[in-house]
Amino acid sequence: MRHYEIIFMIHPDHSDQITDMIERYNKSISEYKGKVHRFEDWGRRQLAYPINKLHKAHYILMNIEVPQNYIFNLETNFHFNEIIIRYIIIRVKSAITESSPMMTSKDNRCLSNLTDENLKESHVNYNK
Secondary structure: OEEEEEEEEEOHHHHHHHHHHHHHHHHHHHHOOOEEEEEEEEEEEEEEEEEOOEEEEEEEEEEEEEOHHHHHHHHHHHHHOOOEEEEEEEEEOOOOOOOOHHHHHHHHHHHHOOOHHHHHHHOOOOOO
16 A cells, blocks of 8 residues: 545635545545545635635645555546645655644644743733
């Protein structure tokens, strides 16, 4: 079996269908005796340039281990699925399980805002 990293962008009007779609993909991966090593939902993000007159899309990242014939089926499914705006499938040498830079930078941004200096500056003294 081979390891793949898949990123696909979903039309923002169909964000409510993401959970059902992911469940279908997970079920089909298990039917092919594959494994999902990493799944990240990056959420709705601004596009660098408009695609089909859209300025935002919902991003999903998956690292999976499946046979090659599954990838052909998945690529065909992505191509004919109107909900998926763009996708990329990359073959990688080994399973990637750590969180992506996209997720770690998001976590670091949230934590960096909670430093002691920022908390002291934001404190308002009403006893004047």
